[in-house]
Amino acid sequence: MHEVFFESITKQLNVFITGVGNVGERLVEQIKQQKKYLKDNLKINLRVVGLSNSRTMIFNGGGISLKNWKEDLSNGEKASLEGFFENAKSLNLRNSIFVDVTANKDVAGLYEKYLRESIAVVACNKIACSSTFSNYKELKRLSLKYNAPFLFETNVGAGLPIIDTLGNLIASGDKVTSIQAVLSGSLNFVFNNFNDTTKFYDVVKQAAAEGYTEPDPRIDLSGVDVARKILILARESGVTMDLEDIENIPFLSKAGLESNSVDDFYQTLIDDESHYQSLFASAKAKDCQLKYVAKFDNGKASVSLQEIPKGHPFYNLEGSDNIVMFYTERYSQQPMIIKGAGAGADVTASGLFADIIRLGNN
Incomplete structure (x- = not known):
């Protein structure tokens, strides 16, 4: 009985994705496709709980249905970077992950806030890691202090495992x-x-x-x-x-x-x-x-x-x-x-997905 109980424990990941354009859309579709596989084989229950593009954003603490997510998003509330952060913070879900699929300086400027709330950050946006050395070091420090991983494999070589290696x-x-x-x-x-x-x-x-x-x-x-x-x-x-x-x-x-x-x-x-x-x-x-x-x-x-x-x-x-x-x-x-392949929406999305799975395996 004791063993059966431990075998059935599944780690739940709660993902907030901002920037569902070309790469972001592929990422959502990859998550939708692999949801069952992750649950069955890696004991990871991956839920998308927040989605945003430059116009609108939606949230659901119990998980957004990925069946008609584009339609739901188009009917969402007006998007704002601060509003997205406040929603992620107030939902206060364990194993929350903020995924930045933009090339936006203002989004990169918010990583510090997410990390301070113990929300992990996964980014393909290169701006933060190539900003001043002091800012790069500060994000690393906050990641350690608040036990919130900061992963950015896709900053170099899209989905190739360069930074991880x-x-x-x-x-x-x-x-x-x-x-x-x-x-x-x-x-x-x-x-x-x-x-x-x-x-x-x-x-x-x-x-x-x-x-x-x-x-x-x-x-x-x-x-x-x-x-x-x-x-x-x-x-x-x-x-x-x-x-x-x-x-x-x-x-x-x-x-x-x-x-x-x-x-x-x-x-x-x-x-x-x-x-x-x-x-x-x-x-x-x-x-x-x-x-x-x-x-x-x-x-x-x-x-x-x-x-x-x-x-x-x-x-x-x-x-x-x-x-x-x-x-x-x-x-x-x-x-x-x-x-x-060092460029392309599919491989970049799979690199982001790999970082998310890495957090599930931690």
């Missing part, structure tokens, strides 16, 4: 000596499709149309997004570093860097086609591939466009794939390599 290396006493990585699905897509028979403008437009770039492609093409990712990996390796410490060597034309709007920027891509063709011609002459590479070595980090020779692990990286090579004291000769 790095954490396991560090926790087991290994030390990272250097990291080499291709961390932008959008830039990899651009340079895999750009050649002397295509136009740089057309390839960037295609990347935007297929959802690989931010609505403002300058964020991707300026290297800022990749700089944020290598910053997060450096910090997770135990290094004190801020965004301005990273050397960012631009490949954009001068006019492209100085453009004042998205439309202006696109026009510079047309005007400066010869600049981009010269980058391709230089790589082709050496039988190299163009890849946008992030490096961390000896406490210093950089991001830049590189000519990658045949035989290098980055050379055949396809589509929008990402790759990370960790060189550590234990992996000193042959690096630990993690490689795979």
Whole structure:
């Protein structure tokens, strides 16, 4: 009898999701699909108790029915970030998890409040972890103090287990000596499709149309997004570093860097086609591939466009794939390599889902 009782205990997770656009919608659908599996095989009862987009929000302490959730959400109360937090707080459910599927600075600014209420935070939003080092450390401190996990696997490489693997290396006493990585699905897509028979403008437009770039492609093409990712990996390796410490060597034309709007920027891509063709011609002459590479070595980090020779692990990286090579004291000769799809709604949603399940297994 005693054993039967313990075997039947199920851990209940109460999930509040803000940002149910492209990725958020896939996450809700994945949860709906796997609900029974989690209960039967992992003894996790996963309930979505709060949902919000930029317009409306809904709550149900007993769990929102995921059958017609979109319709229910469209009839919800007016959304507000503070209101969403207050509802999560007042419901006061054990094992509450706030999931941020936005790229919103104001949402990232609320993590501190959630953690102080012992509400775990799962984020694909990179803003908090790439903000000032003091803010990053404070969120880590609050997470420990209030026993509220703060997980952000999808900050780097979408659903690839990059941050989790790095954490396991560090926790087991290994030390990272250097990291080499291709961390932008959008830039990899651009340079895999750009050649002397295509136009740089057309390839960037295609990347935007297929959802690989931010609505403002300058964020991707300026290297800022990749700089944020290598910053997060450096910090997770135990290094004190801020965004301005990273050397960012631009490949954009001068006019492209100085453009004042998205439309202006696109026009510079047309005007400066010869600049981009010269980058391709230089790589082709050496039988190299163009890849946008992030490096961390000896406490210093950089991001830049590189000519990658045949035989290098980055050379055949396809589509929008990402790759990370960790060189550590234990992996000193042959690096630990993690490689795979580094962009896309489904894989990003599954990365968020994996973080949620990780909390259920804790």
